[in-house]
Amino acid sequence: MASTTRSASATGRDGHVQPPRRTRQAARSEQGDVVDAEVVARQVGPSTAGGRPQSDRDADVSTSLPVAVARADEPPSDDQRRSDVDEWGRSERVRELARRLYDPVYRFWFRVEWEGLDRIPLTGGALLVANHAGAVPPDAPVIMHGIERELGRPVYGLADSFFRTVPVVGTLWSRAGGVPAHPDNAYRLLHDRRQLALVFPEGIKGPSKRYADRYRLRRFGRGGFVETAMRAGVPVVPIAVVGAEEAMPVLFRSNQLAHLLRLPYFPVTANMVALGPLLGAVTYFPVKLRLRVLEPVTYDVEPGLERYSKSRVMDEAEQVRARLQDALHDLLRERRSVIFG
Amino acid sequence: MARRVLVTGVDTFWGGRVAQALEREPSVDLVLGMGTGEPKVPLERTEFVRADQTYSILSRIVRATRVDTVVHTFLVTNSSVMTGRALHEVNVIGTLNLLAAAGASGTTVRHVIVKSSTHVYGSSPGDPAWFREDARRSAPVTTQLERSLLEVEALVRDFAEDNPQVAVTVLRFANVLGSDIVTPVSTDLRRRLLPAIAGYDPLVQFVEEDDVVRSLEHVALRRIDGLYNVAGAGKLPWSEVAHLGGARLLPLSPVAPRLVCAPLLRLARLELPPELEALARYGRGVDTSRLVETGFSYRFTSAGAVGSFARANNLRRSVGQGPVYRYERDLEQFFRHSRAVVREGE
Missing domain, CATH: 3.40.1130.10 (Glycerol-3-phosphate (1)-acyltransferase)
Structure with a gap:
C-alpha cells in the first residue's frame, strides 16, 4: 500500500490531499497539451483576421464582383473567438x-x-x-x-x-x-x-x-x-x-x-x-x-x-x-x- | 489534358462562383453553365445555357458538348427558398436527369461532382461530436430537405456503382457564411436577431464561401473522387455566432418553437427553416480530416467564416449593397462569338 500512503500522509485535517500548489495554467502547459485548440490557434495565428486582404474583399462586395483573390495559403486563425468554449x-x-x-x-x-x-x-x-x-x-x-x-x-x-x-x-x-x-x-x-x-x-x-x-x-x-x-x-x-x-x-x-x-x-x-x-x-x-x-x-x-x-x-x-x-x-x-x- | 466542364445552377451563387473560378484555370478548355435564370455574377468565357428546373434537356447538351466533368451545384440546401414539392423536383428529379445524362451510353463524362450538405447527418442528442463521412445518422429523418438530400445521395451512390468508369465526388458542406452568400442564418444576422431555442446553446460549424468554391475547384481539377465533409475547423456556440455576427439572440420557446413563435418570426422577418430548428438545439460537428488529407487547406475556421460575414456586413451597413450585376445576353454573345473581338491565341 505504499502508493496510497502518499495521499494518506498528505491528507489534511479536512480531508484533502495537499499537492504542491501550482497555478492551473502552469500545470497545463507542463502537460504539453493545452485543453482547447483555440488557445493554440490564437498563439500560432498572427493578429490578422481570418479573411486576409480585407480591403480587396470588401471592394469586391461593393461592386458585387465576388472574385476570390488569390492569397497565400496561410493556416486559418481563430483569433476572432470571444468565448472560451x-x-x-x-x-x-x-x-x-x-x-x-x-x-x-x-x-x-x-x-x-x-x-x-x-x-x-x-x-x-x-x-x-x-x-x-x-x-x-x-x-x-x-x-x-x-x-x-x-x-x-x-x-x-x-x-x-x-x-x-x-x-x-x-x-x-x-x-x-x-x-x-x-x-x-x-x-x-x-x-x-x-x-x-x-x-x-x-x-x-x-x-x-x-x-x-x-x-x-x-x-x-x-x-x-x-x-x-x-x-x-x-x-x-x-x-x-x-x-x-x-x-x-x-x-x-x-x-x-x-x-x-x-x-x-x-x-x-x-x-x-x-x-x-x-x-x-x-x-x-x-x-x-x-x-x-x-x-x-x-x-x-x-x-x-x-x-x-x-x-x-x-x-x-x-x-x-x-x-x-x-x-x-x-x-x-x-x-x-x-x-x- | 484540356477539360470541358459543365456547371449546373450557374444562376445561383454557387454555380456562378464555381464557374468564375474554373474560367481562370488554363487547363479548363470549356466552361458550360446551365441555369434556370440568368447568371448573377459576371462571367468571362462561360457559355450559358438556360434550362428548366429539372434539366430535361441535359442529355442532349452533354452529347453535343462532350463535357468530361459535371459539377452539380444546383441542389437546394435551404428549405426556406421553396416549397417541399419544388425542392423535391429540383433536388431529386434534377439529379436524376443529370445522372441519366452523365451515364448514357457512349458518354464522355468521366467525373461527376455533387454538392450536398451536412444536414444529411441530422442533429440529435445522441450524435457523436464529430461525424465522419461513413457515420450513420442517429435520429430518424424528419425534415423534407434532409429526406431529399439523402435521396440524392442514394441516387449518386447507385450511379457510382453502375458507372465504375466515372469518378464520383460528393461534398457535404456545413452551413455556409461569408461576405456575399444569403442563407437563413445570414438573413437573421443581418436583421440583427438570431433565433435561438431558449435553454440551448449548441456548438455549430460554418464554412466560408471561398472555401466552398475552392473545395469544389480542388476536387474538380485534381479529379478526386469519394465522399467528403467540408467545414471550417473548430466549433462555436450558437450564442457566439450571434455575438460575432453583430446580432442579439431571440430566444424561442423550447416546446414547438417554430409553431409557437411563427408569428414572431414572421413579424421580425426572420428565418428558421425546419432543418435549422434541430441544429439550434443540438448542433453538429463533422470531421474534415479526409478532405484535408487530399491536400486541401482551409483559409477560414468556423469562427473565421462568421467573422468574414460580419466584416462584409459592417461594410454593407455603411455603404449599402452596391450595384447589382445584370446579365446582358447580346453583350455576352458579342464578346464570346463576334469576329470583331480579338482573342488571345488566335
Missing part, C-alpha cells in the same frame, strides 16, 4: 465558476477523501471508470472537481445524451465538461486530445438501483469502455466511490411517472421523504465520500483497430468490475459511520 462545449470560465461554487460542497458537505490519486496519470489520455450511485449521482461532479483541484487536469465526463435534451441543464452540463457518451467521442478525447475521460459503465442502471441493492455493481454494459481504451491505447483507471449510495438513496421507482415525464427513471428518494419533494430532490445527505483510485490497467493490444476480440473485451471488463467490487467491499469494511466515514 472549446470544441467539446467545455468552458474554462464556467468551470472556474463551478469550481468556486462546488468547492464548499466538496470540502465541507461531502468531506471528500482520496486514496491513490498518484495513480492518475499527469499527462496523456486515460479512461477513468467508476461506480455510479445515488438518485442524482454526486460521484461525477466529485471526481471531476477533485481531479481538477488536486491534479490541475480537466476531466471530461461522459454521460447519457439524455442530459442534452433538457434545456439549460444540458447547456450547463456541457459547459462544465460533460460530453455525450459516444464511443467516437471517447476515442477522440482519449487518443487525439489526450485528455482524461470519466465513464460509468453501469450507465443508468447504477443510479436507478434501489437502496437495498447498494454497492452491488450492475452489469458493465457490453464492455465498450474496454474496447474504447484498447482502441485509443490508453490505460483504464478504476475508481471506487463509497458514500454516494447513501447521499441520495432510492427507495422506489415509478416507471409510469418516468414514462409520463420522459425521464430515464423517476426515483422516490429518502431525501424527498425527509425534506419534502422539492428540497429533497436537490439536497444530499451529508455523507462522507471516500474514493480509492485502483491500479491502472493497460492492454497489450494493437491500438486503432476497428474491432477487438469480444471474449477478451468481456473478460477484461469483468475483471475491472470485480476489482471495483472488491475495493468497495474493502472500503466498506473500514467504514465505521456513513456520516463521519
